[in-house]
Amino acid sequence: MSFEFEIVAEDGNARAGWLHTPHGTIPTPIYCPVGTQASVKMIPPRDLHEMQASLILANTYHLHLRPGSDLIRELGGLHQFMVWDQPILTDSGGFQVFSLAQINKIDDDGVTFRSHIDGSKHRLTPEISMQIQENLGADIIMCFDQCPTPTDRAVVELAVRRTHEWARRCRQAHPDDSTQALFGIVQGGVFPDLREQSALFLQTLDFPGYAIGGLAVGETKTAMYETIDVTTPFLPRNKPRYLMGVGDPDDLVEAVMRGMDIFDCVMPTRVARHGAALTLDGRINMRNAEHSRDQRPVDPGCLCYCCQNFTRAYIRHLLKAEELLGLYLLSYHNVHFLIKHMEAIREAILQGRLREYGQRFLTRYLRRPL
Amino acid sequence: MSFEFEIVAEDGNARAGWLHTPHGTIPTPIYCPVGTQASVKMIPPRDLHEMQASLILANTYHLHLRPGSDLIRELGGLHQFMVWDQPILTDSGGFQVFSLAQINKIDDDGVTFRSHIDGSKHRLTPEISMQIQENLGADIIMCFDQCPTPTDRAVVELAVRRTHEWARRCRQAHPDDSTQALFGIVQGGVFPDLREQSALFLQTLDFPGYAIGGLAVGETKTAMYETIDVTTPFLPRNKPRYLMGVGDPDDLVEAVMRGMDIFDCVMPTRVARHGAALTLDGRINMRNAEHSRDQRPVDPGCLCYCCQNFTRAYIRHLLKAEELLGLYLLSYHNVHFLIKHMEAIREAILQGRLREYGQRFLTRYLRRPL
Numbered sequence: 155m156s157f158e159f160e161i162v163a164e165d166g167n168a169r170a171g172w173l174h175t176p177h178g179t180i181p182t183p184i185y186c187p188v189g190t191q192a193s194v195k196m197i198p199p200r201d202l203h204e205m206q207a208s209l210i211l212a213n214t215y216h217l218h219l220r221p222g223s224d225l226i227r228e229l230g231g232l233h234q235f236m237v238w239d240q241p242i243l244t245d246s247g248g249f250q251v252f253s254l255a256q257i258n259k260i261d262d263d264g265v266t267f268r269s270h271i272d273g274s275k276h277r278l279t280p281e282i283s284m285q286i287q288e289n290l291g292a293d294i295i296m297c298f299d300q301c302p303t304p305t306d307r308a309v310v311e312l313a314v315r316r317t318h319e320w321a322r323r324c325r326q327a328h329p330d331d332s333t334q335a336l337f338g339i340v341q342g343g344v345f346p347d348l349r350e351q352s353a354l355f356l357q358t359l360d361f362p363g364y365a366i367g368g369l370a371v372g373e374t375k376t377a378m379y380e381t382i383d384v385t386t387p388f389l390p391r392n393k394p395r396y397l398m399g400v401g402d403p404d405d406l407v408e409a410v411m412r413g414m415d416i417f418d419c420v421m422p423t424r425v426a427r428h429g430a431a432l433t434l435d436g437r438i439n440m441r442n443a444e445h446s447r448d449q450r451p452v453d454p455g456c457l458c459y460c461c462q463n464f465t466r467a468y469i470r471h472l473l474k475a476e477e478l479l480g481l482y483l484l485s486y487h488n489v490h491f492l493i494k495h496m497e498a499i500r501e502a503i504l505q506g507r508l509r510e511y512g513q514r515f516l517t518r519y520l521r522r523p524l
Numbered sequence: 525m526s527f528e529f530e531i532v533a534e535d536g537n538a539r540a541g542w543l544h545t546p547h548g549t550i551p552t553p554i555y556c557p558v559g560t561q562a563s564v565k566m567i568p569p570r571d572l573h574e575m576q577a578s579l580i581l582a583n584t585y586h587l588h589l590r591p592g593s594d595l596i597r598e599l600g601g602l603h604q605f606m607v608w609d610q611p612i613l614t615d616s617g618g619f620q621v622f623s624l625a626q627i628n629k630i631d632d633d634g635v636t637f638r639s640h641i642d643g644s645k646h647r648l649t650p651e652i653s654m655q656i657q658e659n660l661g662a663d664i665i666m667c668f669d670q671c672p673t674p675t676d677r678a679v680v681e682l683a684v685r686r687t688h689e690w691a692r693r694c695r696q697a698h699p700d701d702s703t704q705a706l707f708g709i710v711q712g713g714v715f716p717d718l719r720e721q722s723a724l725f726l727q728t729l730d731f732p733g734y735a736i737g738g739l740a741v742g743e744t745k746t747a748m749y750e751t752i753d754v755t756t757p758f759l760p761r762n763k764p765r766y767l768m769g770v771g772d773p774d775d776l777v778e779a780v781m782r783g784m785d786i787f788d789c790v791m792p793t794r795v796a797r798h799g800a801a802l803t804l805d806g807r808i809n810m811r812n813a814e815h816s817r818d819q820r821p822v823d824p825g826c827l828c829y830c831c832q833n834f835t836r837a838y839i840r841h842l843l844k845a846e847e848l849l850g851l852y853l854l855s856y857h858n859v860h861f862l863i864k865h866m867e868a869i870r871e872a873i874l875q876g877r878l879r880e881y882g883q884r885f886l887t888r889y890l891r892r893p894l
């Protein structure tokens with residue numbers, strides 16, 4: 155089977171595995187760089203290969219609006235279009251419809267909205283989302299869901315009901331996982347009973363993977379971790395588990411320890427464009443004057459192209475001078491940092507020492523008193 | 525001698541040679557990418573190596589204002605700062621002072637001006653320009669000159685007189701070319717007698733190379749070519765000749781045929797940032813709708829990273845979606861195009877068929893009727 159998921163080691167609730175796809179095998183746990191508009195911002199694909207990226211995410215909402223999924227299908231699909239021959243995951247468009255677009259109407263059938271680009275009117279339904287994602291041709295595709303504010307129970311209950319009905323329709327529209335694996339998305343906000351109910355319902359549709367959605371949208375980190383804790387016991391052990399939109403280095407450690415396998419987040423490239431570098435000692439604002447004469451690399455222990463070649467002084471100069479090369483170098487470093495961070499986490503699981511590794515990492519990264 | 529210039533072939537007035545510098549040997553004729561603020565815009569140094577760039581230009585005016593040449597000297601010099609271990613050329617700051625800054629006062633001693641960045645007041649004189657360029661540590665440095673509108677005779681005459689006096693002072697401040705070669709700059713606008721006078725005067729100062737300045741600033745191409753024609757007979761044959769700020773593909777052919785050796789121009793990266801690609805058939809606006817379904821590379825005959833991997837359709841999408849990767853890929857292609865264009869010109873000189881090569885190129889590039 156194309157999408158076999160092999161767990162090769164467990165350490166507490168954490169798992170290390172291989173997820174096989176038609177475009178190659180993904181080591182899990184995995185951090186997945188985000189190529190919103192069919193480009194991981196500023197980073198050419200050969201750089202992503204160099205830093206051993208595996209799975210890349212692209213956004214259905216954005217690509218549907220521009221350049222259109224019919225065009226991408228006509229041009230050979232998303233892999234060929236964006237020149238990424240390894241696995242790709244597309245989201246369903248749900249999250250962006252609710253966060254970016256101007257909504258005209260949500261009903262039980264779907265959502266009518268206006269494009270954030272040109273105000274043009276569009277409609278997404280479970281069936282349309284499946285059609286778009288089939289046009290794009292990603293290896294892993296996602297059910298169209300409603301992603302609500304996670305703390306308002308009445309709103310969340312309605313969203314869960316819709317998400318389940320939409321998941322059923324997505325499954326019906328995409329019953330065969332042999333070339334594209336359709337993952338279900340558990341909703342339920344911060345309410346344990348709704349998460350349990352959602353996790354159990356989705357399994358009746360027999361998805362090859364399950365995501366936890368609706369987190370990292372404003373709730374506390376504690377609430378996020380607790381929600382993972384109450385959800386994973388109701389997810390099947392032998393299927394990959396995807397925590398959507400989460401990628402802070404500390405969250406990756408906490409969530410892997412809680413049994414999650416796949417992660418995506420725009421944070422590394424977004425903070426790079428604001429001049430911040432991720433390091434084991436937390437984020438560094440590379441625009442600060444303290445770096446102006448600093449001959450050290452951004453992260454002295456890092457083996458990436460940026461850190462092996464350039465000084466903090468040079469990168470600060472590039473940022474101050476508004477040279478895009480500075481944003482590129484920080485984007486490269488930050489994505490590389492998360493990929494290598496996750497490789498280290500996976501290695502710790504394989505060696506059965508994730509708890510020790512995680513505690514040491516969190517103490518340093520969060521600058522907790524020892 | 526560090527800066528020996530060997531002419532290995534001549535074809536009409538054109539010459540192919542080697543210019544030896546402390547950071548390596550430059551094949552001539554050479555197109556030199558411009559790293560205004562110590563970065564060739566968007567292109568990391570390893571990409572410049574890959575496309576076999578040799579000499580890189582950086583701007584004294586910009587680096588003096590930000591981050592300051594003292595800082596760059598303290599950090600090991602410009603080669604180390606911008607991670608370019610091959611030859612670098614710095615201009616004198618003259619051109620930018622006259623084109624970018626708000627001038628407060630030009631006198632025979634120098635120029636007082638306000639920074640275009642923050643309005644702060646600065647002064648450049650021949651001696652200060654030499655000091656800054658010695659701090660930066662480029663292999664080839666330039667005399668501080670006054671670059672006037674080339675068509676107003678009275679203005680040009682005064683500028684020539686100042687340029688000569690300033691060249692004399694630069695020579696006095698930098699008498700030794702063993703680690704940094706100081707080139708003189710011929711001024712004289714479009715006036716043949718002034719160009720002759722300037723070329724002859726500068727030779728009394730025995731520079732290891734000579735530039736023609738004050739062109740490509742608004743005069744016609746015919747006037748530019750004629751000015752080269754009337755100047756080169758008065759330049760020594762055995763010294764490199766640098767045509768400042770010129771880099772249109774057709775101008776490179778015309779100027780090499782007239783005996784020029786070194787060229788710099790921001791055009792390739794600038795037009796890339798406006799979405800244009802250089803090809804043998806002229807410039808292509810990659811934003812045009814006609815490219816939206818085009819599976820061909822930007823330039824089907826091109827061997828660069830952009831053209832070997834990406835379609836016009838993808839690049840157009842990136843430009844429309846305002847993804848910086850699109851500007852990077854076009855910048856890469858355009859700089860690569862000019863470097864390879866000049867390699868082909870050099871090869872034609874070595875084979876003694878530059879006239880034929882040049883005519884064929886110009887016919888195609890300028891879409892002249894056959």
